[in-house]
Amino acid sequence: MPMLIAKRLAAVVVILLALTAVLFTLQQSSTADPVKTMLGPGASRQLVLDTRKKLGLDDPLTAQYVRYVEHLVHGDLGTSYRTRRAVSTDLGTFLPATVELTLFALVLALLLAVGFAVATTLRWPGANAFRLLLLVGASAPAFLLAIGGIIIFYKQLGWLPATGRTDILDAPTGPTGLLTVDAVLHARPDVLGNALQHLLLPGLAIAIGPAVSIGRVLRSSLVTTLRTDYTRTARAKGLREVQVMRKHVLRNSIGPALSMTGLQVGLMFAGVLVVELIFAWPGLGQYTAQSIPVDDFPAIAGVMLLLGVAYVLINTVVDLLQAAADPRIEA
Amino acid sequence: MATAEAFVPTTPLRSGRTRTARVPRGRLDVLTAGLLGLITVVALAAPLLAPHGPLDTVGTPTSLPGTEGFLLGSDSVGRDILSRVLYGLRSSWLAALAVVAIGVLVGGLIGLIAGARGGWVDNVLMRVTDAFLALPAPVVAIAVVAALGPGLFHTLLALSIVWWPFYARILRGEVRALAARPHVEAARLAGAGPVRIAVKHLLPGAVPAAVVTASLDLGTLVLTLAGLSFLGLGQSAPAPELGADAARNLSYLLQDWWIPVMPGIAVALLSLAANVAGDGIRNLMSNR
Numbered sequence: 001m002p003m004l005i006a007k008r009l010a011a012v013v014v015i016l017l018a019l020t021a022v023l024f025t026l027q028q029s030s031t032a033d034p035v036k037t038m039l040g041p042g043a044s045r046q047l048v049l050d051t052r053k054k055l056g057l058d059d060p061l062t063a064q065y066v067r068y069v070e071h072l073v074h075g076d077l078g079t080s081y082r083t084r085r086a087v088s089t090d091l092g093t094f095l096p097a098t099v100e101l102t103l104f105a106l107v108l109a110l111l112l113a114v115g116f117a118v119a120t121t122l123r124w125p126g127a128n129a130f131r132l133l134l135l136v137g138a139s140a141p142a143f144l145l146a147i148g149g150i151i152i153f154y155k156q157l158g159w160l161p162a163t164g165r166t167d168i169l170d171a172p173t174g175p176t177g178l179l180t181v182d183a184v185l186h187a188r189p190d191v192l193g194n195a196l197q198h199l200l201l202p203g204l205a206i207a208i209g210p211a212v213s214i215g216r217v218l219r220s221s222l223v224t225t226l227r228t229d230y231t232r233t234a235r236a237k238g239l240r241e242v243q244v245m246r247k248h249v250l251r252n253s254i255g256p257a258l259s260m261t262g263l264q265v266g267l268m269f270a271g272v273l274v275v276e277l278i279f280a281w282p283g284l285g286q287y288t289a290q291s292i293p294v295d296d297f298p299a300i301a302g303v304m305l306l307l308g309v310a311y312v313l314i315n316t317v318v319d320l321l322q323a324a325a326d327p328r329i330e331a
Numbered sequence: 332m333a334t335a336e337a338f339v340p341t342t343p344l345r346s347g348r349t350r351t352a353r354v355p356r357g358r359l360d361v362l363t364a365g366l367l368g369l370i371t372v373v374a375l376a377a378p379l380l381a382p383h384g385p386l387d388t389v390g391t392p393t394s395l396p397g398t399e400g401f402l403l404g405s406d407s408v409g410r411d412i413l414s415r416v417l418y419g420l421r422s423s424w425l426a427a428l429a430v431v432a433i434g435v436l437v438g439g440l441i442g443l444i445a446g447a448r449g450g451w452v453d454n455v456l457m458r459v460t461d462a463f464l465a466l467p468a469p470v471v472a473i474a475v476v477a478a479l480g481p482g483l484f485h486t487l488l489a490l491s492i493v494w495w496p497f498y499a500r501i502l503r504g505e506v507r508a509l510a511a512r513p514h515v516e517a518a519r520l521a522g523a524g525p526v527r528i529a530v531k532h533l534l535p536g537a538v539p540a541a542v543v544t545a546s547l548d549l550g551t552l553v554l555t556l557a558g559l560s561f562l563g564l565g566q567s568a569p570a571p572e573l574g575a576d577a578a579r580n581l582s583y584l585l586q587d588w589w590i591p592v593m594p595g596i597a598v599a600l601l602s603l604a605a606n607v608a609g610d611g612i613r614n615l616m617s618n619r
Binding site: 011014015018020022023026027029030135136138139140141142144145147148150151197245265266269270271273274277278288289291292293295297301302304307308311313314315 | 462465466467468469470471473474475477479480481532549550551554555558559561562563564574577578580584585588591592595596598599600602603606607
């Protein structure tokens with residue numbers, strides 16, 4: 001296992017360098033000229049030239065790339081053209097809301113995936129209709145699920161709130177920035193309940209698509225595992241179906257589903273960005289959407305770098321989890 | 332990214348029943364696979380099918396679906412939503428087809444060269460492919476469009492850049508497996524050159540896998556395109572686009588729900604049809 005971890009971490013470094021190279025290349029090819037954006041259209045030619053020199057934009061590309069990576073390592077992601085603040089400061093403001101929503105959606109997706117997989121594997125009268133429903137759910141874009149959810153559960157039924165993270169005015173704002181965690185830390189069950197209510201609709205809108213994809217993979221490995229001899233033996237020795245599932249079938253079927261989860265996280269990020277807009281969720285999606293129309297590339301690149309790093313790290317954890325679930329993988 | 336595979340089982344269930352009792356399986360698959368052709372015809376014929384121009388204000392704003400001759404209602408400035416949806420569907424579908432085509436061509440070529448040539452060429456090409464596969468495709472696509480500036484062409488370019496590695500991986504695997512088969516060995520012994528072997532003996536065997544993956548990808552691509560468009564990375568304001576039309580009309584959600592909902596339903600139907608058709612094609616190919 002330690003060997004495997006070391007190998008994975010080395011791979012992470014290489015992949016992250018590739019990611020920075022991609023973002024650096026994009027920055028170079030970006031249509032917006034950073035100096036002109038900084039100084040405004042009225043700047044004199046001499047001032048533009050001096051600023052270019054001062055920022056090192058006349059240096060060779062390799063030198064610029066090395067400096068870019070150095071800055072990143074020190075947490076310097078540049079300055080947003082729009083807010084005129086350091087991108088890292090902006091990200092710090094918007095990140096917690098997104099982390100909370102994404103983690104919530106991920107947990108929901110995993111729970112739903114297990115539910116979907118088991119429900120479609122077992123024989124029951126509605127199984128075929130349920131499968132069809134899932135196929136439709138997986139084909140719907142996250143924004144349609146979000147909009148539909150608001151119309152049904154907010155407008156028609158009035159069960160769930162449609163915007164923001166909470167409507168309790170004195171909700172705690174620290175120390176983690178994750179409202180549910182902070183509520184627990186401050187012993188505020190009212191805030192916790194309220195925050196969970198606000199998480200439910202956006203979380204579901206993000207989670208359903210990935211849950212179906214993960215559930216589908218889990219299902220096909222479940223079907224394979226159910227046909228194995230050891231499952232037959234477990235049944236034959238009189239274990240109840242629940243025990244067979246939990247102890248013998250699920251654990252041996254989890255591997256492919258875990259890899260699928262890792263892949264789906266990338267699609268979930270796109271879903272989070274979109275769904276945040278609909279629910280006025282004060283996270284990275286809002287920040288990105290406000291940055292796109294004004295070509296604020298440093299801001300967008302900052303968000304994408306953060307998401308890229310998160311994706312790579314999550315997938316590394318998935319790899320390690322797979323090795324933990326199935327010791328044969330260690331190689 | 333074969334996330335679009337359907338929940339419908341392709342193997343008989345434990346009870347021994349297959350998924351459909353009445354319709355013979357092959358015929359059903361031909362029908363569903365035919366959906367791809369149907370969607371393409373609808374997309375191409377959108378200008379003929381649309382009752383109005385997508386940009387024309389032709390009636391009372393915010394008419395309910397089914398009133399004043401607007402099947403899907405009218406939007407906030409009195410444009411026919413059906414017409415806008417048809418044009419939006421056209422650009423979504425053609426864009427998805429284009430990305431898949433470019434992905435299959437570029438990725439397929441790289442996979443073919445890597446698999447057929449082997450050795451260090453294979454190593455280098457696959458390391459590059461893996462680097463791309465290790466990054467989250469939608470995130471990289473958003474970064475690319477943001478750098479180049481919003482627009483349909485840039486969205487296509489961005490998605491093509493992130494989509495080809497999947498095909499390169501799959502094609503390479505197929506080609507490697509084929510290269511070890513006797514007929515390829517025989518061709519080599521008969522004195523066929525590497526190019527001839529690759530084109531005549533390896534490529535034909537690898538095509539079905541590429542076709543199946545590509546058709547299963549179309550639904551995912553439709554959703555990804557709609558997501559990028561929703562974020563404002565597609566065509567600019569008056570142009571009809573499914574994702575953007577929903578995003579721009581979010582404020583009407585509670586009063587005139589159909590304005591943002593109709594484009595969303597169109598995306599869902601398009602992606603659903605593509606997924607079902609992809610399944611049909613996969614079944615047809617695997618049954619041969």
